[in-house]
Amino acid sequence: MEEAIELDSRYKTLKEEFSVPTFGSFGIPGDADTKTTYLCGNSLGLMPLAIRRAINDELDAWGERAVDSHFRHPGLDDGKTNWMDIDLPVIPLIKDIVGAQEDEVAIMGSLTANLNALMVAFYKPQGKRTKILFEKGSFPSDYYAIFNQLRLNSLDPQTDMIQMEPRKGEYTLRTQDIISQIESHSETLALVLLPGIQYYTGQLFDIEVITRVAKSHGIIIGWDLAHAVGNVPLKLHDWGVDFAVWCSYKYLNSGPGAISGIFVHSSHGTNEEDKYMPRLAGWWGNNASTRFKMMEFFDPIQGALGFRQSNPSVIDVVSVHASLKLFQEYGGIGKLREKSVALTRYLETLLKDSPYFNNTEYGFKILTPDDPEDRGAQLSLLFFPRTTDSTPGIMDDIHQFMTHRGVICDERRPDVIRIAPVPLYNTFQDVFHAVEVLNSAFDTKSPKSS
Incomplete structure (x- = not known):
């Protein structure tokens, strides 16, 4: 513990700015006021205390001025924003986190709705180029979106989906294997769609290199950054990514199901030639100066804002805004990454010192890559004995033990x-x-102790 205390003295924390569940609030026996050890931000980030204040301010505005708050917010003198433009102050904050220009990002929709919307705009099968390359074992929502985009284009998912999987005996995809797949299918690929960080293993893909290879063959490439945004530094503009989507409820800590975001590279939709590229459209993507003239003419805003469809949820947007201010307060994503690498390395070191590490009879192994450059803030542990058709494995027991002692992380069956x-x-x-609790779980559940 001395080493942990010393390391904590080197790195800043903003824990006091968050609401941490307690034993009492979580329903765990013990001292009700004791805070849990929450290590589940890859699934749902903790609630910043500032979000409650931000939401209450907008509820007050709704109560005091109702519809007029769209144009005459009662808190303007205190730095609040008219609801008409509520999402615009978020743009400068999120652009730095994803490495974008201001005209390349928009706050809108939900993760999979945005993925579908951008696939409608960017997936254009023509001639032999009809196929979509992605990973086997991708998050199910991505699979469903890809499957049905093919069907919407009267194509056969059985022949037009190309799925990659790790080599036999491995758990993560090698960058060279991804490149080989792109190159071997370069004449038939219309789209490459990959996660920035694989949700199950925690592998961080080499977005820059993979994007460069796809673009060299004239292939559109998009990224699902649900587990990457707010977790690792990104340079989407410099890397030449065509489009990307993300959610804001994991590392961006904006609340369950909170509004999401998109990136559209400035090479698309920001010049007159591409301005009218076909897309799913709505009035919030139309020229703001003529929006309320109700004209039957679509004049899209140039850049990512032109992909918005509906006015955004005010409550959602101020939640994202309040959370992103904490990133700014910390010093930016680069500073956070420095601490993150140290935190995850320390976790890895402790796990590898466990007597149960790499024990495939009764123990666990780490699926996530060893190299900090190949991962974010997550380590995925595979437990032994594993589940079979006839017998349950050990994972559920270990997870339950940890939860009952206030260590909150998530399971993937x-x-x-x-x-x-x-x-x-x-x-x-x-x-x-x-x-410590993980090791105690093994000690307590060990067949030798029963």
């Missing part, structure tokens, strides 16, 4: 637990305690 120390609010002492 049948045999994986994901542990994610988030640098904004997790500490090295959190990590030390979590591994």
Whole structure:
């Protein structure tokens, strides 16, 4: 524990800015006021305390001026924004997190709705180029979106989906294998769609290199950055990514199901030639100066804002805004990444010191890559014995033991637990305690102790 305390003295934490569940609020026996050790930000980030204030301010505006708050917000003198433009102050904050120009990002929709919308705009099968390359084992929502985009274009998912999977005996995809797939299918690929970070293994893909290879063959490439935004530094503009989508409820800590975001590279839709590219459209993507003239003429805003369809949820947007201010307060995504690498490395070191590490009879192994450049803030642990058709594995028991002792992380059935120390609010002492509890779980559940 001494090392954890010393490491915590080196790195800033904003834990006091977040609402951390307690044993009492979580329904765990013990001292009701004791805070849990929350290591589940890769699934749902903790609530910033500022969000409650931000939402209440907008509820007050609704109560005081109702519809007039769209144009005459009662809090203008205190820095509030008219609802007509409520999402615009978020743009300068999010652009730095994803490495974009201001005209390349928009706050809108939900993750999969945005993915579908951008696939409608960017997936244009023509001639031999009809196929979509993605990973086997991708998040199911991505699979469903790809499957049905093919069907909407009267194509056969059985022949036009190309799925990659790790080599036999491996858990993650090698960058060279992805490149080889792109190159071998370069004449038939219309789209490459990959996750920035694989949700199950925690692998961080080499977005820059993979994007460069796809673009060299004239292939459109998009990224699902649900687990990457707010987790690792990104340079979407410089890397030449065509489009990307993300959610804001994981590392961006904006609340369950909160409004999401998109990136559209400035090479698309920001010049007169591309301005009218076909897309799913609505009035919030139309020229703001003529929006309320109700004209039957679509004059899209240039850039990502032109892909918006409906006016955004005010409550959602101010939640994102309040959360992103904490990134700014910390010093930006680069500073957070420095701490994140140290936190995750410390977690890895403690796990590898466990007597149960790499024990495939009774123990666990780490699925996530060893190299910090190939991962974010998450380590995925595979537990043994594993689940079979006839017998349950050990993972459920281990997860339940940890939860009942206030260590909150998530499970991915049948045999994986994901542990994610988030640098904004997790500490090295959190990590030390979590591994202590994990080892105790094995000690208690061991066949030798029964």
